[in-house]
Amino acid sequence: MAKSTTDQLTGGTRPELDLANAAWQPGSQGVGDVQIAFVEGFIAMRHGRAPGGPAVVFTPMEWRAFVRGARVGRFDAP
Template identity: 55%
Template sequence: MDTTGAEWLSARQEDGSPGDVQIAFVDGYIAMRDGRFPDGPVLVFTQAEWDAFVLGAQDGEFDLD
């Protein structure tokens, strides 16, 4: 997937600086990358995969505790 022209979005941290995780909406997919390394790998999700990821995060599925 070509993300060259993608508009990358990130949440703001409490101090107002950009967050490390960035997402972009490209051709019906959701792309995600580490904003500290914008030339690094990009994860690509379908809408259904993204929905499952977000629900899992909300349910604590990825908590490290």
């Protein structure tokens, strides 16, 4: 973990992870083109059709909250 940046949502610091050699894997069934990788204790998520694009990085607690919300449809389009 080289350096950190300020998280725009929380104001806390978040590491800048090197995702160049991350072992990306398909997301769970029904998630579409999402890929995830586990890097230095964090979970990174990206769009599988745009692997060179940005990735969202979650702490384990944030990831659990995201998955729970997705399971109950919190992020579904109206």
